[in-house]
Amino acid sequence: MSTLLDVQGLTVTLPTNSGPMTIVDNVGYAVEQGQVFGVAGESGSGKTISVLALMQLLPAGAHTSGTARYGGQDLLKLRPRALREVRGAELAMVFQDPLTSLHPMLSIGKQLTEHVRSHEGASRSAASKRAFELLEEVRIPDPERALRGFPHQFSGGMRQRIAIAIALAARPKLLIADEPTTALDVTVQAGILRLLDRLRRENGLSVILITHDLGVMSSIADEVAIFYAGRIVESGPTRDLLTSPRHPYTRALLDALPHPEAAGGTELVAIPGSPPTPRARPVGCAFHPRCPYASEQSRAEVPPLVAVSETRLLACHVDPFGPK
Amino acid sequence: MSVPAVPIKVRSWQRRGPLASTAWRHPLAIAGLVIAGAWIFIAIFAPWLAPHDPLAQSATSFVPPSWGHFFGTDELGRDVFSRVLYGARLSIPLALLLVTLALLIGGTLGAIAGYYGGIVDGFVMRSADLVFAFPAIILAMVVTAALGPTVRNAVLALVIVSWPSYARVVRGLVLSVGQAEYVQSARLLGKSARRTLVRDILPNVFGPVLVLATLDLGNAVLLLSGLSFLGLGAQPPQPEWGAGVAEGTQYFQYWWIGTFPGLAIFTVVLAFNFLGDSLRDALDPQSSWSQGGDAE
């Protein structure tokens, strides 16, 4: 399997009243073809900003450094014309809330076809036909009527399927899904995840899946990277990482998950403290104030993300759960 | 847990104090203040500033702008410059009077309507709707024509036309502020209605109404001069600006007669609009031309 996207040293700062604020700090990972790459972390950990940076969709004044190699080009350095060609046709994005990320006044058909016509120069009828097929593929009932409809006429789950269809219309190789199920009912979530999985298997689509829900991660992600305070603290194959986490933060996250078979009355374990805001990141390892294993080194130096096995990367000076 | 200190760059003009930095960021407000201030000064001191008597002949007719007569002379040989300066003594106080009256009458009616609701509210609002139904200028024309074309009647007509806007705004504000809990608790505690209105509601109403009034000052000057232009306001030989422009239309080829009075109107209204616009930004950061915030 070849590497589709190779991100190295990605750092993003946003302008604020008191100077630039580092949101994403020296992040690196690789996404293989046909792989679902999960990005997990709490709100404010920088996961969304890091993927927005890939498509240069950051707010004005943001500063990005590092590289993101895709198809022989650095996505972060693309000029507007090349960038337009990449957006939608190579990389595509699905956002968290389909109600706000779909245009309320344009028909579904329009939103499905406009970029296809723009990228591929397709005729109106050809694009319409493709739109119809896409709606079928994402299992929207009565696609003919749906094409003439508007977002507000559909339920949340349907809207997200439509958003996925729109994202895939210009045949991208990499789909970035930012919390695609967070705004949806639990019952609908499973359907969306199954859809993504099927698309991946049938079309060889690669997916970067962002979520804070480890359960979602375990069900379809092949690889997972754990974000904390703008940095990746651990990454590796999903099953391996979730069954034997090595970073104290990952372990704490897993411990905090309510166990479905725990005895009644078992206390919920929470991680003491709260994640630092980007402005108030601690010196050294960002997690050390909340970490029971923190050492002097943790408080002083930022732990580098290093390979601790053939498949696992870890950023921790102490590595309390590693092999002795 | 140590927090890295983030150095804040202090700009040099910020050190001169908050006023300087505020001024720099709102050049329009300053320009408006300066121009309006200048005109008010002129309105007060025109008798000392004007080189000639605005009502008397001081040279031959139709003298073009020159050193002796900066704005030339009109068809009766009167100095246009002096007439323009004296015109400020009409337009500006009248506009202030007009707006103050409309504000007081409209504001009071609106406050009463909003506070008491019911029949009173209905009556006030229906009257307001009736006025709104007529285009301002037509109503104003009818009133002045009916009562006789004088400056006083023009002001009266325009007050009649303008009070509904204030009534509506104040009523809306009173209604929304009146819903606030602290006001309702004051009412429950039995404080007198008037006290509640004055003490609790009015301070909140003040800001938006001030913005409205400042912007309306410009409008008032435009309407007053418009009526005079049509011959329905100030009568000759008063040096009113609108009437001056009307003179200018009659003596077309002597461009200075109509241009300068009109320019005066333009600068005064512009100044009030600059002020009102900046005030609106200051009071409502969401409004259109306020300073942009940080990136989201």
Place this chain on the structure above:
Amino acid sequence: MTRDLGEFIPATAELAVLSIIVAVLVGMTLGVIAAIKRNRLTDHVLRVVSLGGVSMPTFWLALVSLYIFFFKLNWLPGTGRLDAVVSPPPHHTGLYTVDAVISGQWSTAWNALQHLVLPALVLAAFNVGLLTRYTRSAVLEVISNDYVRSARAKGMPERTVIVRHVLRAALPSVVTVIGLAFANVMTGAVLVENIFSWPGIGQYAYHSATTLDLPAIMGVSLFVAVVYIVINFLVDVLYGVIDPRIRIS
């Protein structure tokens, strides 16, 4: 009196329609530009321009523009709807430009158009200022919405994003202002028609008010009220066309 109205209404209508079209096109364009270049020099300049537009006394602008473009430069004709030597086209709608075109009287049409330009532009000045301001706010309100980001994420060219996605979403707010603009045109018409000797409703209103011709005053007021109602109705219909969420199924 209805006959009088019938003669005067088309004259004002011709003026009003052209004026509104100009004001909407220019005002909206400037408003979009100001929004895109938010807080930069262009934006500040446009702010001053728009404030200038609403501050200008219409009658003064009329006078000055007539002086410059007619008297001095002679680029455009003076007062009236047609040159004195040109006779009006056969009556179909009462709009000289339209009637002349229908009858194939091209030179008459051209002449009528030339006479229309100056008064229509003068009448438009205020509304350009108004529309620039309101379009700017409307665009700024929608430009940071998620669906705009989605359009860019699809690789749509920025121009399409602005026109099809941003402007469309901002249109409902702007349409409200267009209703207001019509009201301003009617008020302004009284002054403009006066200076340009334009035989329209504005002049008619002026004469009936100054002579206290009660039936005529009532007639004009009724006409104005009807126009307001029609405009409001059209605006409501337009909302439904633009925003499918508002349509009654």
